[in-house]
Amino acid sequence: MSISDKPIYDQTMAELSKGLAAGDFSSVELTMALLDRIEEKDGALNAVLTVTRDEALAAAAAADAARASGDAGPLAGLPILHKDIFCTRGVRTSCGSKMLDNFIPPYDATVVERLAAAGAVMLGKTNMDEFAMGSSNETSFYGDVMNPWDLERSPGGSSGGSSASVAARFAPVATGTDTGGSIRQPAALTGTVGIKPTYGRVSRYGMIAFASSLDQAGVIARSVEDAALVLGAMAGFDERDSTSIDQPVPDYVAELDTPLDGVRVGIVRQHFDAGLDAGTGDQVRAALKTLEDRGATLVDVDLPNLDQSVPTYYVVAPAECSSNLSRFDGIRFGYRAENPEDLLDLYCRTRGEGFGAEVKRRILTGTYVLSAGYYDAYYLKAQQVRQLIADDFRKVFADVDVIAGPTAPTPAFKLGEKTDDPVTMYLNDIYTIGANLAGLPAMSVPCGFAEDLPVGLHLVAPHFAEGALMAVGHQYQLETDWHTRCSEDYR
Numbered sequence: 001m002s003i004s005d006k007p008i009y010d011q012t013m014a015e016l017s018k019g020l021a022a023g024d025f026s027s028v029e030l031t032m033a034l035l036d037r038i039e040e041k042d043g044a045l046n047a048v049l050t051v052t053r054d055e056a057l058a059a060a061a062a063a064d065a066a067r068a069s070g071d072a073g074p075l076a077g078l079p080i081l082h083k084d085i086f087c088t089r090g091v092r093t094s095c096g097s098k099m100l101d102n103f104i105p106p107y108d109a110t111v112v113e114r115l116a117a118a119g120a121v122m123l124g125k126t127n128m129d130e131f132a133m134g135s136s137n138e139t140s141f142y143g144d145v146m147n148p149w150d151l152e153r154s155p156g157g158s159s160g161g162s163s164a165s166v167a168a169r170f171a172p173v174a175t176g177t178d179t180g181g182s183i184r185q186p187a188a189l190t191g192t193v194g195i196k197p198t199y200g201r202v203s204r205y206g207m208i209a210f211a212s213s214l215d216q217a218g219v220i221a222r223s224v225e226d227a228a229l230v231l232g233a234m235a236g237f238d239e240r241d242s243t244s245i246d247q248p249v250p251d252y253v254a255e256l257d258t259p260l261d262g263v264r265v266g267i268v269r270q271h272f273d274a275g276l277d278a279g280t281g282d283q284v285r286a287a288l289k290t291l292e293d294r295g296a297t298l299v300d301v302d303l304p305n306l307d308q309s310v311p312t313y314y315v316v317a318p319a320e321c322s323s324n325l326s327r328f329d330g331i332r333f334g335y336r337a338e339n340p341e342d343l344l345d346l347y348c349r350t351r352g353e354g355f356g357a358e359v360k361r362r363i364l365t366g367t368y369v370l371s372a373g374y375y376d377a378y379y380l381k382a383q384q385v386r387q388l389i390a391d392d393f394r395k396v397f398a399d400v401d402v403i404a405g406p407t408a409p410t411p412a413f414k415l416g417e418k419t420d421d422p423v424t425m426y427l428n429d430i431y432t433i434g435a436n437l438a439g440l441p442a443m444s445v446p447c448g449f450a451e452d453l454p455v456g457l458h459l460v461a462p463h464f465a466e467g468a469l470m471a472v473g474h475q476y477q478l479e480t481d482w483h484t485r486c487s488e489d490y491r
């Protein structure tokens with residue numbers, strides 16, 4: 001008898017792992033089923049940019065063989081999709097940009113390497129906002145990604161291809177990156193789980209840089225248990241990333257059993273002010289009540305400088321991006337303009353033709369705030385405010401174990417609705433950006449629906465407390481079934 005009576009594509013990694021161990025199906029069968037599903041259903045979503053069918057089937061066959069000989073890794077034969085920001089050896093890594101449309105990396109990112117070493121099977125690479133700059137997946141060179149809950153709406157960004165893929169049951173788990181909310185926001189908008197760990201917890205080696213002091217890799221999944229399983233396999237020290245932290249990785253799955261009794265949950269009053277959609281607020285308040293009913297204590301807390309987080313981020317992130325993206329010069333790799341007249345013409349036209357509008361806006365803003373006359377007024381000031389925001393969190397975490405609130409101000413918005421006004425788009429990340437500025441681990445967990453669209457509960461924890469953070473999310477999922485809901489068309 002099969003371990004689970006759910007269709008194979010609807011099973012979590014933990015369930016699939018049991019099915020593989022019990023011999024209900026092989027990894028080759030599982031891989032084939034999901035590859036076929038992507039082929040059949042992604043036309044309407046545009047979530048997957050590259051399907052690596054041959055590589056996936058070979059990896060699945062190797063995992064089946066490893067299992068048969070008794071030396072299978074912890075993720076042996078389990079399927080995963082990678083955001084197209086992670087370098088994959090021999091497989092195009094576009095970062096959602098025309099600039100890297102022809103880029104085939106000669107090496108794997110550490111995240112990709114570690115998950116492969118654990119036995120995971122990469123099915124392909126997911127669509128994303130260009131260079132991870134965006135909140136809606138509308139800045140991708142390869143076109144918008146559609147939200148499986150409503151094809152006219154955004155799946156969030158920048159990891160929108162990953163969130164849409166997990167929500168549509170193309171894979172139980174996909175990787176993402178989060179500089180200001182790009183894992184948690186798309187998770188909230190698609191009814192999936194998204195975790196961004198502590199800055200330095202996961203190696204950034206081979207992850208194409210946007211804003212290096214903020215970028216962090218993480219996981220989008222359907223259950224917190226799966227997120228814990230995969231995060232455990234990708235985290236840990238890497239000498240190839242100078243900001244990677246040399247601390248042992250705890251057993252995140254074991255920590256999930258920690259009960260909510262006595263857990264102090266901080267509620268930031270400003271999070272429920274004007275600007276929060278009413279239906280979203282109701283669902284989040286109900287989720288807080290659930291945590292309380294299971295033994296948590298709710299405590300009002302204050303983050304006085306939080307309203308400065310979006311303006312601070314939009315100085316720091318563009319500054320770092322203007323520096324990081326200077327490497328795309330048409331000479332070493334990526335797109336190159338045709339028939340340049342001279343070197344300057346090569347640089348100008350390569351970058352003019354290779355980058356999209358949002359990336360150019362960030363490079364211009366960043367170059368401006370770093371320029372000699374404005375550095376002190378903008379960049380230096382933003383770094384000072386960043387410290388104040390980090391201090392606010394540090395003070396709050398003296399009194400509480402986690403902070404909870406909404407992940408996004410509204411459910412999924414219509415594609416095109418915010419594209420004419422960059423500032424409105426930037427405000428989507430109002431609840432998530434603080435965790436990046438302070439380097440804290442944070443997560444979004446599905447907590448209900450507003451007007452038939454998913455809503456996310458946002459949880460933030462102190463540095464390196466991702467185990468405790470995921471325990472709260474897991475305990476919540478033991479009590480609720482929002483994370484098992486699937487849009488009608490993808491059941």
Ligand code: GLN
Binds near residue numbers: 157158178183
């Ligand atoms: N939406 C934010 C931005 O556009 C965050 C993106 C991200 O986290 N990569 O910069």
